[in-house]
Amino acid sequence: MSTAIKTKKDVVTEFRTSGILEAARKVFAEKGFHEATVDDIAEAAGVAKGTVYLYYESKREVYFAALKFGIAQMYSLLLEELNKVSTPEGKLKGLIAAKLAYFDENRDFFKIYYSELGNIPTTHPAGIDNEFKALYQEQARLVETILKEGARKKLIRNLRTEQTALAISDIIRGVVTHRILGWSKSKISQDVDFIFDLVWKGIAAQ
Amino acid sequence: MSTAIKTKKDVVTEFRTSGILEAARKVFAEKGFHEATVDDIAEAAGVAKGTVYLYYESKREVYFAALKFGIAQMYSLLLEELNKVSTPEGKLKGLIAAKLAYFDENRDFFKIYYSELGNIPTTHPAGIDNEFKALYQEQARLVETILKEGARKKLIRNLRTEQTALAISDIIRGVVTHRILGWSKSKISQDVDFIFDLVWKGIAAQ
DNA sequence: CCCGTCACTGACTATGGAGTCAGTGTACTA
DNA sequence: TAGTACACTGACTCCATAGTCAGTGACGGG
Incomplete structure (x- = not known):
């Protein structure tokens, strides 16, 4: 069963990370690395800033x-x-x-x-x-x-x-x-x- | 004589701007636009930050x-x-x-x-x-x-x-x-x- | 149906750096 | 030599934003 639990968590992670990455790509392309803010990315991904940091350690890492x-x-x-x-x-x-x-x-x-x-x-x-x-x-x-x-x-x-x-x-x-x-x-x-x-x-x- | 005065001022300006630009080129190349600070440039040019702003309106303009x-x-x-x-x-x-x-x-x-x-x-x-x-x-x-x-x-x-x-x-x-x-x-x-x-x-x- | 877990939130803190401006000293002028 | 102008200084203000964390509520398990 541990696999089943893991899999569910994985699905959520997959869902969040792909959402964040998609948003990040768009925002970074639009503004460049420095002009883009983590808030921009979070907003574009439809989550709060804190959530981004649940999946990535830093702005650089997202990038x-x-x-x-x-x-x-x-x-x-x-x-x-x-x-x-x-x-x-x-x-x-x-x-x-x-x-x-x-x-x-x-x-x-x-x-x-x-x-x-x-x-x-x-x-x-x-x-x-x-x-x-x-x-x-x-x-x-x-x-x-x-x-x-x-x-x-x-x-x-x-x-x-x-x-x-x-x-x-x-x-x-x-x-x-x-x-x-x-x-x-x-x-x-x-x-x-x-x-x-x-x-x-x-x-x-x- | 007014031309003489002007010319002297021009010499100073020329001296400062070329010093600042040279420093700016070096610093911007080393760190990129955002990572470079105006203080870095001023230091490299051997002047205070305020002096940079005597000759240029903003960091962008220097760039x-x-x-x-x-x-x-x-x-x-x-x-x-x-x-x-x-x-x-x-x-x-x-x-x-x-x-x-x-x-x-x-x-x-x-x-x-x-x-x-x-x-x-x-x-x-x-x-x-x-x-x-x-x-x-x-x-x-x-x-x-x-x-x-x-x-x-x-x-x-x-x-x-x-x-x-x-x-x-x-x-x-x-x-x-x-x-x-x-x-x-x-x-x-x-x-x-x-x-x-x-x-x-x-x-x-x- | 109640309780515990945990993904999620967003107000908050800490930091760094752009741009300012009152003060300083030097150099020219009378 | 005294006075004035002004190039220059750098401590300071103010803002933007990266990263944090105490609080919330949804959801699943018992």
Whole structure:
């Protein structure tokens, strides 16, 4: 029976944490880490401030929990997408499209995700940095895997795959940034084509 | 004589503001906008807090003044660099090299500069956003001009020059970020070659 | 139906830092 | 040399908000 009791408690915990994280993502994206208050988050989640502290030790912890949740979600989505196609071209284009689409639908997450990068070396305790760095580089490694496969199949010329993967991620980030800032009005598919075209010409064999 | 008096006051003002801005750049880069205190800046500049408020109305104003100063400095440096060479290839490579070098030497400025982008749509009053956006896009336009010239000379294929220019800026930003985070250990010249090679293959005619 | 547990609340405390302003000393002026 | 202007100081005020904890009421078990 102890499992049954635990399970019930777990359900409540799950309910509260997901509510709080969802609210946190929205509020942090809207105001940034410092401007957002715990009261804002609590209100958005429909609970009192004290309740937030029942589930998280500090504002920072809420923040990183929200960040990690988003990263994990996106990552599994990207993996799924990659399994749908088999050629390196297809995978690369699919990945670009999936990332653009995900960020476009989760603009709040995008803001948290990338504002983090800028802050890494300053604000946080080292442990968190490393954890985030690992999660971030896992993303880039998805691209790197595609590049390596392409190189093996002689579709892609030899180049520093790690650097190239990072560069591709950066282009994607840039395009999404401009979309979100409202500086670009193209359709997503146009942007995908543009990125893929530029990148593929840049990396293709011959 | 009134000009003489004015000039003397101007000298003092110039002396103070440049001291404060220099300190501000360092402190903001180290701690980020919110973690940095006006006392930190004053101390770093060797003045009392009140003195900072003699020259700037608020902490925000100090921040943006430091940001704008850095942008202007970099911009004039880039222009100078571009005048040294004539071909589009040379200009593009020179610009990449100059930007990497500048950011490498002014890591503090880099952090302020790009952390700003992430925060644009949230924190600031709209007027400042627009001002910053203009300064930012001026940078990208340098690249765009090169691309257009290249296209005219049939060295570069036809593509959306504005988007491409932004993408190139994004790659540069990414590489600098990884350098500054200590994730990359290549020499600057290697990174320049890498970026140029990737980009040029991506945009060259045929 | 009553009692005990505990998730939840929100008023409260403690802290830190932005912005102020009365006072100080220096440098120029007459 | 005495007087005045003014750049500069830093202790102070005031506010915002992170984090706490004594109190409340709902719910489940006996």
